[in-house]
Amino acid sequence: MFCDEFKQKQQFVTNYFETLFQNKKHLAHAYLLTGNSPLEQYYLALQIARVLNCKDLVLNKDCNCINCSWIKQNKHPAVITVSPIDFLFTREGVKAQPATVIKIDQAQYLKKILMSTSSYHRVIIFTNARQGKEYHHNAQLMWQGYNDKISSPSGIDDEEERCDWIPAPLSRKILNVESANSLLKTIEEPNSNITFFFLSNNKDDMIDTIVSRCQTIQFASYKPNMHIPQRINALLQNFPPSSTAQALYLAEETIKIAKEESLSLSEILDNIQHYLLQVLKANTQNTLISKRIINSISEIEKTKQNLKSYVSPQAALDCLYQSFMHV
Numbered sequence: 001m002f003c004d005e006f007k008q009k010q011q012f013v014t015n016y017f018e019t020l021f022q023n024k025k026h027l028a029h030a031y032l033l034t035g036n037s038p039l040e041q042y043y044l045a046l047q048i049a050r051v052l053n054c055k056d057l058v059l060n061k062d063c064n065c066i067n068c069s070w071i072k073q074n075k076h077p078a079v080i081t082v083s084p085i086d087f088l089f090t091r092e093g094v095k096a097q098p099a100t101v102i103k104i105d106q107a108q109y110l111k112k113i114l115m116s117t118s119s120y121h122r123v124i125i126f127t128n129a130r131q132g133k134e135y136h137h138n139a140q141l142m143w144q145g146y147n148d149k150i151s152s153p154s155g156i157d158d159e160e161e162r163c164d165w166i167p168a169p170l171s172r173k174i175l176n177v178e179s180a181n182s183l184l185k186t187i188e189e190p191n192s193n194i195t196f197f198f199l200s201n202n203k204d205d206m207i208d209t210i211v212s213r214c215q216t217i218q219f220a221s222y223k224p225n226m227h228i229p230q231r232i233n234a235l236l237q238n239f240p241p242s243s244t245a246q247a248l249y250l251a252e253e254t255i256k257i258a259k260e261e262s263l264s265l266s267e268i269l270d271n272i273q274h275y276l277l278q279v280l281k282a283n284t285q286n287t288l289i290s291k292r293i294i295n296s297i298s299e300i301e302k303t304k305q306n307l308k309s310y311v312s313p314q315a316a317l318d319c320l321y322q323s324f325m326h327v
């Protein structure tokens with residue numbers, strides 16, 4: 001039921017769900033997925049939606065029945081992705097603007113929709129998500145291996161291409177108490193054909209009332225050392241940042257890479273210095289570029305010192321990337 005890529009990386013999760021379906025056991029009402037790969041979590045939720053809605057009930061990853069193919073294209077009415085930028089509705093069902101949190105209005109409207117009966121098994125995926133040009137490189141890296149297997153959810157305008165959409169882990173800030181609490185009853189006693197998924201890094205990032213109503217499935221977190229240089233290269237495609245927003249984005253991404261790859265920020269900064277040295281070597285003829293790169297390398301050196309003297313990592317990196325705008 002899963003592709004080889006997923007099976008290899010997530011053996012426990014694969015065995016768990018394959019056994020569950022083979023033994024025709026019931027799913028839990030709600031699952032909290034934890035780990036450092038939100039796209040794999042998203043893939044799992046969509047695959048489960050396929051198994052539950054497949055017309056032929058074949059546990060075949062290559063099935064292309066109408067339900068399977070709609071779910072692959074992420075256009076099936078049974079699958080709802082709720083994030084600050086997806087399923088944007090007000091309480092009355094009017095389309096709303098993207099936000100930074102999952103709003104109580106979205107929760108209320110979802111509740112309303114779920115009260116109506118459906119012949120499908122509905123799968124509701126709560127996640128954080130990002131979209132935009134600045135996520136393009138990240139999206140390319142993250143979606144490798146999954147491009148032809150699942151799709152990003154449709155945007156506000158259904159025709160919109162969302163190749164730079166990426167799922168991200170939920171936090172207490174994104175799915176806050178107010179929005180979550182308005183859904184607790186629905187999660188607790190859904191009718192038997194609704195399954196909820198919450199995508200997260202860690203149980204501790206989620207509100208207790210959600211955690212206590214979910215079965216937690218821990219995904220294997222892995223350290224693909226091979227792609228650290230690749231991730232940093234992707235990050236530095238936007239180097240030097242041309243706006244404050246881009247500088248802050250780079251700072252945020254650097255912290256994220258450090259967290260996901262379990263590296264210290266100094267190690268990441270070493271890698272960036274190494275990268276810049278390579279660029280410097282290739283540009284020795286160009287005095288202007290050389291000067292900028294040398295200045296950048298020394299700014300990074302200063303930041304490493306600052307980090308040692310307990311300056312907040314976020315502040316240090318925000319400052320560093322903004323300094324690159326002017327070097």
Ligand SMILES: [Zn+2]
Nearest residue numbers: 054063065068
């Ligand atoms: Zn099918």
